[in-house]
Amino acid sequence: MTPLDVFLQQIVNGLTIGMIYALIALGYTIVYGIAQLINFAHGEIFMVGAYFGLLAYTLIQLLPVGSVGFLFILPLIFLFVMTLTALLGVIVERFAYRPLREAPRLAPLITAIGVSFLLQNAVMILFGPADKRFPSLIEIHKLSFHHVTITNLQIMITGFSLILMLVLHTFIKYTRMGKAMRALADDREAACLMGINVNQIISIAFLIGSALAGAGGIMFGMYYNTINFHDGYLAGLKAFSAAVLGGIGNIPGAMVGGVLLGILEGMGAGYISSEWKNVFAFFILILILLFRPHGLLGSRVVKKV
Amino acid sequence: MLEVANLHSGYGKIEILKGLKIRVPEGKIVSLIGSNGAGKTTLLMTISGIVPAWKGSIKFSGKAIETMPADQIVRQGVVQVPEGRRIFSRLTVEENLDLGAYTRPRDPEIKRDKEEMFALFPILYARTKSLAGNLSGGEQQMLAMARALMARPKLLLLDEPSLGLAPKMIETIFQLIRKVNQKGITILLVEQNAWKALGIADYGYVIESGKNQIEGTGQELLSNPQIKHSYLGES
Numbered sequence: 001m002t003p004l005d006v007f008l009q010q011i012v013n014g015l016t017i018g019m020i021y022a023l024i025a026l027g028y029t030i031v032y033g034i035a036q037l038i039n040f041a042h043g044e045i046f047m048v049g050a051y052f053g054l055l056a057y058t059l060i061q062l063l064p065v066g067s068v069g070f071l072f073i074l075p076l077i078f079l080f081v082m083t084l085t086a087l088l089g090v091i092v093e094r095f096a097y098r099p100l101r102e103a104p105r106l107a108p109l110i111t112a113i114g115v116s117f118l119l120q121n122a123v124m125i126l127f128g129p130a131d132k133r134f135p136s137l138i139e140i141h142k143l144s145f146h147h148v149t150i151t152n153l154q155i156m157i158t159g160f161s162l163i164l165m166l167v168l169h170t171f172i173k174y175t176r177m178g179k180a181m182r183a184l185a186d187d188r189e190a191a192c193l194m195g196i197n198v199n200q201i202i203s204i205a206f207l208i209g210s211a212l213a214g215a216g217g218i219m220f221g222m223y224y225n226t227i228n229f230h231d232g233y234l235a236g237l238k239a240f241s242a243a244v245l246g247g248i249g250n251i252p253g254a255m256v257g258g259v260l261l262g263i264l265e266g267m268g269a270g271y272i273s274s275e276w277k278n279v280f281a282f283f284i285l286i287l288i289l290l291f292r293p294h295g296l297l298g299s300r301v302v303k304k305v
Numbered sequence: 306m307l308e309v310a311n312l313h314s315g316y317g318k319i320e321i322l323k324g325l326k327i328r329v330p331e332g333k334i335v336s337l338i339g340s341n342g343a344g345k346t347t348l349l350m351t352i353s354g355i356v357p358a359w360k361g362s363i364k365f366s367g368k369a370i371e372t373m374p375a376d377q378i379v380r381q382g383v384v385q386v387p388e389g390r391r392i393f394s395r396l397t398v399e400e401n402l403d404l405g406a407y408t409r410p411r412d413p414e415i416k417r418d419k420e421e422m423f424a425l426f427p428i429l430y431a432r433t434k435s436l437a438g439n440l441s442g443g444e445q446q447m448l449a450m451a452r453a454l455m456a457r458p459k460l461l462l463l464d465e466p467s468l469g470l471a472p473k474m475i476e477t478i479f480q481l482i483r484k485v486n487q488k489g490i491t492i493l494l495v496e497q498n499a500w501k502a503l504g505i506a507d508y509g510y511v512i513e514s515g516k517n518q519i520e521g522t523g524q525e526l527l528s529n530p531q532i533k534h535s536y537l538g539e540s
Contacts (some may be wrong), residue, residue, distance in 0.1 A: 176403070176410060183393045183404050190391035193353055195379030195408035195456065 005147040010270035011263060016154045016223065018262020019161035023216035024239030025246070025254035026168065027089075027209025033185040033249035034205045037108050041092060041115035043236015045085050045210045049217025050227045051123055052081040054134055074137055081218055082211040089210025090203050098199065116233070123229040131228045134221035157219045164215060165255055168208065172251060177204060185249065234278060238265075241285035247298020256297060306331040306491050307352070307383075307460055312361035312371075314351040321347040323515040324361070327493075329460065334482070334492045336506035336523065338499045338536055344515040345495040346388050349462045352493075353385045354378045365460065380408050382459035386466065388495075390449040394438030398429055401437050401448055405455025415455070422451040425484065443474035450481065460491045467498045479505055499536040503527045511536070 001009075024046050031039045056077045096115050100108045141152045172178040183191045184201050192198060220235065221227045242261040246253025261281055268280040288295065307329040315321040321344045329335045339345050350356040352363055354375035363371040370378050393401050402422060406415045423430035426447040432440065437448055446466055453461060463482065467475040479501055486492050496502035503509050506523035511532060519529065526532050 176407065179396070179400055179404055180407060182396055182400075186393040186395050187391050189355055190387060190393065191404075192355060192375040193379065193385050193387060193391075194404050194452070195376045196404070197374075197376045 001147045006270060008148045010266040012148060012150050012154060013270075014263035014266025015259060016157050016262070017265065018242075018259035019158050020216045020220050020223070020258075021235070021239045021242045021262050022255045022258025023161055023164065023212045023219075024235060025243040025258045026165070026251065027213045028240050028243040029246070029248055029251060029254040030181075030205050030209045031202075032243070033251075034181055035097070035202050036105070037097060038112070038240070039092075039097075039206075039209075040109065040112035040236070040240075041096075041119060042209065042213060043232035043234075043239065044116050044119035045089055045092075045232070046213040046217045046220070046235055046239075047227070047229065047232025048088060048119055048123060049081050049085045049214030050134065050221040050231065051127055051132075051217075051229075052084050052214065053077060053218035053221055054127075054132060054227065056080045057135060057137065071138070077137070078215055078218060082214045085214030085217070086207045086211040089206040089213075093203060093206040098202075120229050120232070127229065129229065131226045134225050134227050136225060137218075137222050153222060157223060160215070160219070164212060168212070168251070171208075177201070181205060238278075238281040241281045241288075244285060244295055245288050247295025250295065250298045253295055253297035257295070260296075306366060307493065308362070308364040309348070309352070310362050310364075312348070312351065312363065313359040314347060314356055315359065316347075316356065320359070321515050322351065325512065325515060326517055327510055329491060329493050330508075331491055332486075332489060333507040334486050334494060334505055336494045336496060336502040336509045337512060338496055338502055338509065339512040339518075340536075341497075342514075343512050345512065346464055347515075348512075349385055349387075349464050349493070349495055352378075352383065352462060376408075379456060382457070383462065384453045384456045384458035384460070385462040386449045386453045386464065388464040388468065390442075390445045392437045392440075392445050392448050392452065394436065396437055397434050398437055398440070398448060399433045401452050402429075402455050405452035408456055418455055418457070422454060425454075425481065426451050443470050443477070446470060446474075446478055447481070450478075450485070454485065454490075458490060460493065461485065463492060463494045465495060465497060467496065467501060475501065499532070500527075503532075 024042065027042050028039065031037060060073055092115055096111050097108050100111060136153060138153060138156065143150045172181060180191065180196045180201050181204065183194065184196060184198060188198060238261060239258065242257035243254045245261060246257025261284065264284060265277055265280050269277040309325060309327040312322050312325040313320060325344070325348060337345055337348070347356060351358050354373055358371040362369060365381055365383055368381065370381060370383070393404065402419055406412065406418065409415060428444050429448060429451060432444070437445065440448060466478050466482065470478065475498070482492060482494065483505060494502055494506065503523045503526050509523050509526045510520045511518040511526065519526065519532065521529070
C-alpha cells in the first residue's frame with residue numbers, strides 16, 4: 001500500500017462514519033436553532049434507533065421471507081425505526097422539555113441528562129447490558145481500487161445520508177413549515193406575531209431530528225455489527241462536537257462538521273492509533289471553543305435594532 | 306371593534322398597565338401617545354397575547370381575546386407590526402411576506418396579495434430575493450408592514466413605525482399608514498412622534514404610568530395646552 005492509498009482509505013472510512021455523525025448532529029443543531037436547547041438525550045434517541053432496528057429485524061425474521069427480499073425490507077426497517085424514534089423525540093419534548101419552556105436554561109439541560117439515563121436504563125433492562133450483535137442487513141461486497149477498499153454498505157450509508165440531507169434541505173428551504181422553523185430560529189416573538197404556533201414547530205424540530213438520529217442508529221449498527229446501550233453517549237457527544245464544529249444552529253454546518261469530524265477521526269485512527277480515536281473529537285471541540293466558538297459556518301449573531 | 310377595559314398586565318411581578326381603557330372603532334385610526342415607559346408597547350403586546358393579561362378584558366369584534374394564545378389572535382385578524390420592526394433578517398424579503406401569510410395556508414390569493422404589496426411598497430419589489438437584514442431601516446419598516454398586511458388583518462397594531470427613520474422616510478411611512486387605513490383596515494398606532502400620530506388620528510389617547518390621562522379627537526389633543534406642553538415640546 002502506498003501512502004496515498006492509506007490516506008484515501010482513511011478518507012473513505014472517515015466519510016462513512018462522518019455521515020452518521022452528521023445525521024445525529026443535524027438533530028442537535030435543528031433543536032438548538034429553534035428552541036435554544038441542547039437536547040443531551042439526543043444521543044440516546046440514536047441508540048434507541050439502533051435497538052428499534054434490531055427489533056424490526058428480529059420481527060421480520062419471524063415472517064416467511066427469504067434473504068432475497070431484504071432489499072425491499074430494508075426501506076421498511078428504516079421507515080419503521082424513523083417513525084418510532086420521531087415519536088419518541090416528540091414525546092420526550094412534550095413531557096420533559098415543554099413544561100420547562102420558561103424555566104432557566106440550566107433546568108432543561110439537567111432534565112436532558114435525566115432523560116438520557118432513563119432511556120439508557122430502559123434499553124439495558126429490555127435488551128440486557130451485553131453487546132448485541134447487529135446484522136449487516138445487506139450482503140457485503142468489497143470493491144477495490146488499487147489498494148483502497150470500499151464496501152457497498154459504505155456507499156449505501158453515504159448515499160442514503162446524502163438523500164436524507166437533501167430532503168431536509170428542501171423541506172427547510174421551500175415548505176411553509178420549513179420557513180416557519182427558520183422564522184422561529186430568527187425571532188421567536190416576531191414568529192408568534194405572525195401566527196406561528198411555537199409549540200407545534202418545536203415538536204416538528206424534535207420529530208425531524210429524532211427521525212434522522214433513528215436512521216443513523218440503524219446504519220451505525222449495520223456498519224459496526226454490534227450495539228450497546230451506552231453507544232448513544234459517545235456517539236451523541238461526538239455528534240454534538242460536530243454540530244459545534246460546524247456552528248451550532250447552522251444546518252449546513254452540522255453536515256460539514258459531521259463529515260469533517262468523521263474524516264479527522266479516521267485520520268487519527270489510521271496514522272496515530274485507533275485507541276486514541278475517541279480523543280480527537282473532543283480535542284477538536286476544545287480547539288473550536290477556544291479559537292472559533294461560533295463554529296466554521298456559524299456567524300456571530302448581530303442583532304439590528 | 307377593539308374594546309380594552311380595566312386592563313392590568315406587566316412583566317414578572319412588575320405591573321405596567323394599571324387599569325387601561327381603550328376603544329378602537331372600526332375603520333378608524335386611533336393613536337396612543339405617552340412618554341417612555343408609559344406602557345404603550347406593553348399594551349400592544351398584551352393585545353397580541355405575547356404578554357399575558359392579569360386582569361380586565363380585551364374584546365375584539367365582541368369576542369374575548371385576553372386569554373387566547375398569540376397565534377389564535379392573529380387568526381382573528383389582529384396583527385401587529387412590532388417596535389424595532391423585527392423582520393426575519395436571515396430570510397429573504399419574499400420569505401418574510403410568505404410568513405406574513407402563514408395563517409392562510411394554501412390560499413390561492415396569496416400570490417395576488419404579494420403583488421399588491423409590491424404595488425404599495427415598490428422598493429420591496431426590486432429586493433425580493435435579498436436577505437431582509439440587508440435592507441435599510443426604512444425598507445425594513447415597509448417590509449414589516451407588508452408582512453403584517455399579508456395576514457389580511459382587520460385591525461393593524463403599529464408600534465413606533467417612525468422610530469429611527471429619516472424625516473423624509475417618516476413622511477412616506479405616515480402616507481402609507483393612511484393608505485392602508487383607506488383600504489378599510491382599522492389602525493391602532495403607538496408613537497413617540499406625537500405631532501405625526503395625532504395629525505393622522507381620528508381619536509387619540511394619552512397614557513402615563515399605565516393609566517389613561519387624556520383622550521379626545523386628534524384635533525382636540527393637538528390643541529390641548531397640557532399636551533402641547535408635555536408631548537409637543539411647546540411651552
